[in-house]
Amino acid sequence: MAFDLVIRDGLVTTSSRSERADVGIREGKIAEIGNLNGAEAAETIDAKGLVVMPGVIDTQVHFREPGLEQKEDLATGTLAALLGGVTGILEMPNTNPTTTDAIALQDKLSRASGRAWCNYGFFVGATTENIDQLAAYEQLPGTPGIKIFMGSSTGPLLVGDDEHLRRVLMSGRKRCPIHAEDEPRNRERKALLSESPHPREHPFLRDSESARLATERILRLSKETGRPVHILHVSTLEEPPMIAEAKRQRLGTTAEVTPQHLWFFAPECYERLGTLAQMNPPIRSAEHREALWRALGEDVFDVFGSDHAPHTLEEKSLPYPQSPSGMPGVQTLLPVLLTFVAQGRLGLQTVVRMACERPAALYGIANKGRITVGADADLAIIDPNRKYIFERSMVRSKCGWSPYEGEMFTGAVEHVVLGGLVAVRDGGVVGDPHGRMLVFQ
Numbered sequence: 001m002a003f004d005l006v007i008r009d010g011l012v013t014t015s016s017r018s019e020r021a022d023v024g025i026r027e028g029k030i031a032e033i034g035n036l037n038g039a040e041a042a043e044t045i046d047a048k049g050l051v052v053m054p055g056v057i058d059t060q061v062h063f064r065e066p067g068l069e070q071k072e073d074l075a076t077g078t079l080a081a082l083l084g085g086v087t088g089i090l091e092m093p094n095t096n097p098t099t100t101d102a103i104a105l106q107d108k109l110s111r112a113s114g115r116a117w118c119n120y121g122f123f124v125g126a127t128t129e130n131i132d133q134l135a136a137y138e139q140l141p142g143t144p145g146i147k148i149f150m151g152s153s154t155g156p157l158l159v160g161d162d163e164h165l166r167r168v169l170m171s172g173r174k175r176c177p178i179h180a181e182d183e184p185r186n187r188e189r190k191a192l193l194s195e196s197p198h199p200r201e202h203p204f205l206r207d208s209e210s211a212r213l214a215t216e217r218i219l220r221l222s223k224e225t226g227r228p229v230h231i232l233h234v235s236t237l238e239e240p241p242m243i244a245e246a247k248r249q250r251l252g253t254t255a256e257v258t259p260q261h262l263w264f265f266a267p268e269c270y271e272r273l274g275t276l277a278q279m280n281p282p283i284r285s286a287e288h289r290e291a292l293w294r295a296l297g298e299d300v301f302d303v304f305g306s307d308h309a310p311h312t313l314e315e316k317s318l319p320y321p322q323s324p325s326g327m328p329g330v331q332t333l334l335p336v337l338l339t340f341v342a343q344g345r346l347g348l349q350t351v352v353r354m355a356c357e358r359p360a361a362l363y364g365i366a367n368k369g370r371i372t373v374g375a376d377a378d379l380a381i382i383d384p385n386r387k388y389i390f391e392r393s394m395v396r397s398k399c400g401w402s403p404y405e406g407e408m409f410t411g412a413v414e415h416v417v418l419g420g421l422v423a424v425r426d427g428g429v430v431g432d433p434h435g436r437m438l439v440f441q
Contacts, residue, residue: 001026003031005042005420007381008036008045010047010052016349018051021033028421033373045381050383052379053380054371054379054380055118055380056085056088056355057356058089059359060232061092068095070312074091075433076397077310081330082118086330088121088378089121090122093122094157097155100130101133105140108122109141109142109437112435113437118435119418120436121144121437122142123146125147126147127159128156134146134168144440145174146168148176150182151210151214151280158183165218169222175228175363180231182214185209190205199270199278202278202320210281211236211239211281212236215242223246232307235281236284240298255302256304257296257304259333261289262293264283265283277327278320278325303355303359306333308329309327313399327402331395334351335412338382338412342411364440365438366440378419384410385411387408388408390402392405419436
């Protein structure tokens with residue numbers, strides 16, 4: 001039987017092995033892997049010299065729609081994702097209005113239908129007012145579960161005290177992603193702002209102790225309630241040992257590290273980039289960065305996530321601390337990781353495990369993140385050796401800028417297959433948006 005698409009002679013890479021093979025795709029699924037010489041196909045991709053890997057699943061993005069579309073929207077955000085080899089995204093609830101009930105979730109799903117360039121799911125946000133409904137909300141189609149902000153965010157998205165955190169964790173069963181910063185400490189330290197504020201103060205004001213305190217608290221409550229938690233964007237040298245201990249106690253704890261916390265360091269990034277380097281939790285010193293690299297080597301982290309959180313250049317030009325925190329990153333997530341591979345700091349199979357396979361497993365995303373017969377044909381085909389300088393003109397996010405401008409990357413996304421259809425060929429988008437709602441088991 002003929003194939004709809006055959007990817008020929010690529011280095012097919014999973015978390016456990018790499019082998020030269022062809023991939024045959026039929027009706028949106030991977031139908032065969034092996035030597036398909038002579039097989040008929042309606043379309044082919046020559047992948048000689050290229051790596052064929054599962055499409056990346058970015059488990060933490062902020063696409064700003066509804067309400068903040070001057071920064072980003074679901075169409076522009078998913079297009080940036082697709083061009084970066086990301087075939088699935090999980091989007092956070094801090095929009096306007098916030099995604100804190102079934103109506104807001106359905107509104108996002110409706111907005112994404114027909115406009116999203118990659119597959120999508122949307123977290124529901126916990127508040128002190130919707131706790132009794134969270135167990136039902138986490139079972140709704142299109143959501144991977146409930147997001148908890150321990151540090152201040154948009155509107156009512158703050159659950160800062162232990163009593164309410166305990167109740168949230170007891171309302172439901174799915175793994176909860178956590179923004180772990182201690183809100184009382186952050187508020188107290190605002191008084192320490194200098195008379196001539198500069199972005200370099202950001203990791204001092206939102207210090208590592210704030211992150212340590214919050215992570216310690218949520219891990220204690222996770223143990224007490226039996227609810228697994230996922231610590232997002234770990235940024236300090238103090239947190240990995242606590243996370244490792246929680247794993248040894250088999251609490252179901254998982255954790256994320258972002259490429260920017262592994263790439264940039266303070267104070268250099270603030271002197272060079274100013275507010276463009278400002279995010280929460282902050283980019284910290286080289287000592288913290290190296291501790292994160294050690295923890296990565298010790299398998300403390302489960303996934304890479306971009307924490308794509310764009311703002312306009314006009315907004316970022318406000319004087320610190322009026323400037324908003326956050327930076328774009330969904331398009332550069334995979335290129336940065338591939339650059340680490342080229343530098344010898346990371347293995348390609350580790351990238352596949354942490355950016356593709358493990359995200360799908362953590363959230364029970366059906367048929368995604370793997371290269372195996374029967375899985376959905378969502379694939380990124382990359383040139384691991386192509387060197388290029390990332391320039392502002394390459395940015396596809398609506399915000400129009402990147403903290404990586406001028407950086408040399410090694411590793412480029414050449415082609416992307418989404419649902420068995422070629423969505424990116426030779427670095428350019430093909431056809432119309434056909435992203436679909438992810439199914440969570």
